[in-house]
C-alpha cells in the first residue's frame with residue numbers, strides 16, 4: 001500500500017468524528033414533526049447521513065425513498081402498518097429500505113430517534129398519494145447545515161486534509177442514547193422473551209443474534225446485518241472489547257457508538273461514547289483502536305469496501321476483509337441477513353407511479 005498520497009498527512013482516524021450530542025435538532029420543513037442532525041452530505045453522489053427524530057403522534061406523509069436507505073433504531077417505537085416493511089420497530093432493530101420504495105402508514109408510537117443513511121433523495125407525497133409535495137436531497141442537508149452553523153464530516157481523504165472549520169457553539173441537544181442506558185442494555189441482552197422474538201425479511205432484530213467471533217481476534221465479535229453483492233456495502237454491529245490492529249479503509253466506512261467508549265491514539269482519555277459518529281473516507285488509515293473503560297463497546301458499522309490490516313505503517317498486509325468475508329461468515333453462522341430488494345409487490349413504483357403526469 002502506497003502512503004505517498006500525502007506524506008505530511010498524519011491521520012489519527014478521527015478526522016471524520018462528530019459528536020452528535022453537541023448538535024441541535026433541525027426541523028425538516030418537508031415533514032413537520034421530523035427533525036434531524038446532519039452528519040454527511042455529498043454533492044458528488046447525492047448520499048447523505050443523519051440522525052432523525054420523529055415526535056410521538058406525528059403523521060408522516062407517504063414517502064418515496066428514491067435511493068436505498070438504511071436505519072438503526074436508537075430509541076422510541078415506530079409502527080409500519082402497510083406493505084413489505086409492516087412491523088413495530090424499536091431500539092436495536094435495523095432495517096434496509098430498497099431504492100424506489102413507497103412507504104406509507106407509519107405510526108409514531110413513541111418519540112423515536114434513528115440513524116439513517118440515504119443513498120438518494122427522499123420524496124414526500126401529497127394527500128392524493130401520487131403528487132410530490134417536496135423532495136429532501138443532499139443539497140437541502142448541506143443548506144440546513146450552513147444555515148445552522150454546523151459542520152459535516154469530510155467526504156474524502158483530500159477533504160480530511162483541509163483544516164476543520166470551527167465547531168458548533170450553540171445549545172447542545174443530546175441524543176436519548178447518551179442520557180439513558182436503555183439501548184446499551186438492549187444490545188447486551190441476548191435473552192429476550194420468546195414472544196418478542198422478531199424475524200422479518202427487511203428488519204433485523206439484532207438482540208437475539210449471537211456475536212460471530214472475528215477470525216484472529218479475541219473479544220471482538222460481529223453481527224452481520226446486510227451484505228450487498230452489488231455494491232459490496234456491508235452493515236455490521238460490532239462488539240469491540242479488545243484492540244483492533246492498524247488498518248486502511250480501502251472503501252469508506254461509518255460507525256455510530258451505541259454503548260461503551262472507543263479510544264483512538266489522539267482522542268481524549270475517556271474515549272468517545274454513545275452518539276459519536278465517525279466517517280472514515282476511502283483510503284483512511286488509523287492505528288490501533290481499543291475499548292476504554294469496562295463497558296462493552298458496541299457500535300454500528302457500515303463498510304463500503306474492504307479493510308486492509310497490517311502490523312504498523314510500512315509492514316506487510318496481514319489480512320484483507322471484504323463483503324465476501326462477511327458473506328462467508330454469515331452463511332457459516334446462519335445469520336439472518338435482510339433482503340436487498342422487496343418482492344415484486346405493489347409498493348414498487350413501476351406498479352404505482354408518482355407524479356401528476358404519471
Ligand SMILES: [Fe+2]
Pocket residue numbers: 247249280286
Ligand atoms: Fe477503522
